[in-house]
Amino acid sequence: MKSERIKSINKSETEVRMDTVASESLLNELQGVVGAAFVRADDVTRFTYAIEDFGGSFFYPLNDRYTAPDMVVIPHTTEEVSGIVKLANKYKIPIIARGGGHDMTGACTPLKGKGGIILDMTSMNKVLDYQQGMNAVHFQPGIRWGDLEHQLNEKGLTLGILGPHGLHGATLGAGVAHNCFSINAPKYGWPVQNVLTLQVVLPSGEVIETGSLANKDCKTWYFRCCNGPDMAGIFLGSGGAFGVITEIAMKTYPKPTESSTLAYAFKNIDDYLEFVHQVGWQQFVTELWGMALIGLHPKLRAMFISMFGQKDLVFLTIDGHEKGVFKAQVKAVKRIARENRGELIPIEGLMHAMGGSVIDKVEFAGGGYYGAMAGPNDNCTCSVTPVLNWKKVVTQGMKVIDQNMDALGGGFHMMGADKFYIFPLLLGGGNSCQSVVSTTVDYCCGGANGTKACETPIDSDKDREAKFNLKRAKELYSDMWEMYVENTVAPYRIGKENPSLIRRLKPEYYAFLKLIKQALDPNNIMNPGVIGLGVTDQEAKGLV
Numbered sequence: 302m303k304s305e306r307i308k309s310i311n312k313s314e315t316e317v318r319m320d321t322v323a324s325e326s327l328l329n330e331l332q333g334v335v336g337a338a339f340v341r342a343d344d345v346t347r348f349t350y351a352i353e354d355f356g357g358s359f360f361y362p363l364n365d366r367y368t369a370p371d372m373v374v375i376p377h378t379t380e381e382v383s384g385i386v387k388l389a390n391k392y393k394i395p396i397i398a399r400g401g402g403h404d405m406t407g408a409c410t411p412l413k414g415k416g417g418i419i420l421d422m423t424s425m426n427k428v429l430d431y432q433q434g435m436n437a438v439h440f441q442p443g444i445r446w447g448d449l450e451h452q453l454n455e456k457g458l459t460l461g462i463l464g465p466h467g468l469h470g471a472t473l474g475a476g477v478a479h480n481c482f483s484i485n486a487p488k489y490g491w492p493v494q495n496v497l498t499l500q501v502v503l504p505s506g507e508v509i510e511t512g513s514l515a516n517k518d519c520k521t522w523y524f525r526c527c528n529g530p531d532m533a534g535i536f537l538g539s540g541g542a543f544g545v546i547t548e549i550a551m552k553t554y555p556k557p558t559e560s561s562t563l564a565y566a567f568k569n570i571d572d573y574l575e576f577v578h579q580v581g582w583q584q585f586v587t588e589l590w591g592m593a594l595i596g597l598h599p600k601l602r603a604m605f606i607s608m609f610g611q612k613d614l615v616f617l618t619i620d621g622h623e624k625g626v627f628k629a630q631v632k633a634v635k636r637i638a639r640e641n642r643g644e645l646i647p648i649e650g651l652m653h654a655m656g657g658s659v660i661d662k663v664e665f666a667g668g669g670y671y672g673a674m675a676g677p678n679d680n681c682t683c684s685v686t687p688v689l690n691w692k693k694v695v696t697q698g699m700k701v702i703d704q705n706m707d708a709l710g711g712g713f714h715m716m717g718a719d720k721f722y723i724f725p726l727l728l729g730g731g732n733s734c735q736s737v738v739s740t741t742v743d744y745c746c747g748g749a750n751g752t753k754a755c756e757t758p759i760d761s762d763k764d765r766e767a768k769f770n771l772k773r774a775k776e777l778y779s780d781m782w783e784m785y786v787e788n789t790v791a792p793y794r795i796g797k798e799n800p801s802l803i804r805r806l807k808p809e810y811y812a813f814l815k816l817i818k819q820a821l822d823p824n825n826i827m828n829p830g831v832i833g834l835g836v837t838d839q840e841a842k843g844l845v
């Protein structure tokens with residue numbers, strides 16, 4: 302079994318190698334821009350950058366759509382990024398900005414047949430300025446969420462939002478470039494909502510600045526909308542299709558001095574949802590993490606029931622500055638819980654075991670589930686729906702799953718689940734629309750950290766089809782999306798794999814995006830395929 306697996310990986314590697322031949326002269330010119338140490342085209346580097354996520358669950362050379370990059374270039378300045386982009390145009394080679402590479406949607410991995418340069422942005426990771434009086438911070442995009450937050454905390458500030466529930470390597474630039482959903486969003490909003498101004502290297506290599514910086518001679522980077530239309534928006538959620546973000550200014554907030562974590566159990570799902578809706582609507586709850594029993598895999602459900610009884614759970618944090626206001630807010634949450642028959646759960650032991658905030662630690666563990674759930678083709682979808690629609694989405698989703706269990710195979714072994722699955726997690730709530738439903742069709746084994754490795758090597762879509770009824774899994778995945786979108790689900794971090802965008806966008810809007818893409822990027826070098834742009838309609842269909 303072991304030797305068969307090695308053989309199958311080697312076969313894929315050979316295919317990838319044939320697909321991507323680095324040009325000597327391009328390498329030389331790139332070295333002229335950033336220095337020889339920051340241009341890498343050796344196989345170890347190339348294959349390392351062919352992995353998204355952690356532990357190899359997205360080792361794209363094993364996937365029929367993706368390939369390893371031809372080379373990896375590491376810029377340190379905007380001028381270097383501009384120089385590299387100009388060379389990519391000259392050689393007509395795709396270029397893909399990459400932060401931590403954790404997006405899980407193929408967003409920063411080259412398409413097979415196209416290859417390209419990975420622009421590793423993580424050395425552009427400095428805080429450039431604070432504007433305490435204006436509640437703003439100005440920084441480079443490769444900085445990691447935790448690093449920025451620690452530096453802000455030293456100045457008595459916070460970004461409020463703490464980044465996605467994923468891995469520590471995730472960067473701010475990617476977070477806004479592909480519209481990530483973030484911890485503390487119920488109070489502070491989505492990362493993209495906190496963006497003030499951007500500096501962007503366009504596909505031509507030209508550098509532009511948005512917002513107040515668009516004004517000639519203006520040095521104030523903290524106004525989002527200034528003279529004329531706000532153009533930051535076209536880069537937010539674009540997945541890097543329209544340019545490389547090289548500087549960002551975002552809102553900051555005073556660092557909270559008060560904080561409390563509460564947990565409630567609800568016997569009735571309607572009470573649970575009403576509580577989440579009401580506290581979310583108040584907009585002072587900093588973060589909310591709900592775990593309903595509905596839809597949970599039996600093994601997980603049994604675990605929660607043994608800990609807390611047959612109840613749906615909500616963990617939440619409230620933070621603030623002024624003691625009186627803070628106390629009143631905690632009191633309000635307790636009142637809303639009482640009115641909805643919520644039972645306060647003592648969580649001191651749990652908090653102690655986790656070394657501090659339950660929310661932080663539980664969410665990090667939650668993040669682990671996502672990783673394990675998504676297969677090499679990334680069919681893990683985290684979508685965002687208003688709390689009021691949440692029950693409908695989960696209930697309908699479960700129905701689709703129940704009716705089609707026999708058609709599907711594969712599994713995500715970490716959770717012991719076998720087939721198609723909904724992860725009924727709720728993050729945030731109320732009118733901030735931040736509840737999450739995750740759906741997975743994991744028809745090939747994950748192989749993620751802690752996940753049992755694939756027992757039978759699978760190295761092509763054909764193999765997967767034979768083993769796991771890939772076609773039916775894809776149809777079901779689409780059906781689920783249809784149902785989600787009908788229920789006001791906002792898809793995010795689209796990448797190259799998410800089916801919602803191309804088929805769900807109104808044709809006029811998609812045509813408008815294509816028009817912008819063609820105008821800005823006539824050589825189609827900026828991350829072709831991401832959000833369904835820069836590839837033929839036929840190819841775009843193949844990505845969904």
Ligand SMILES: Cc1cc2nc3c(=O)[nH]c(=O)nc-3n(C[C@H](O)[C@H](O)[C@H](O)COP(=O)(O)OP(=O)(O)OC[C@H]3O[C@@H](n4cnc5c(N)ncnc54)[C@H](O)[C@@H]3O)c2cc1C
Pocket residue numbers: 354355397398399400401402403404405408409422442443465466467468470471472473474475476478479480481482483539540541542544545546547668669670671672793794796828831
């Ligand atoms: C366990 C786990 C849990 C997760 N939970 C969440 C979650 O709760 N919410 C969520 O949103 N995501 C989640 N994710 C996905 C991922 O962690 C986040 O989306 C995160 O924002 C990715 O950051 P990154 O730096 O790794 O992005 P990358 O994967 O490096 O890049 C993502 C996209 O941004 C583009 N990009 C990167 N830098 C730039 C730039 N400077 N200019 C232009 N484009 C750029 C890339 O080309 C790519 O299209 C999770 C992932 C894991 C593994």
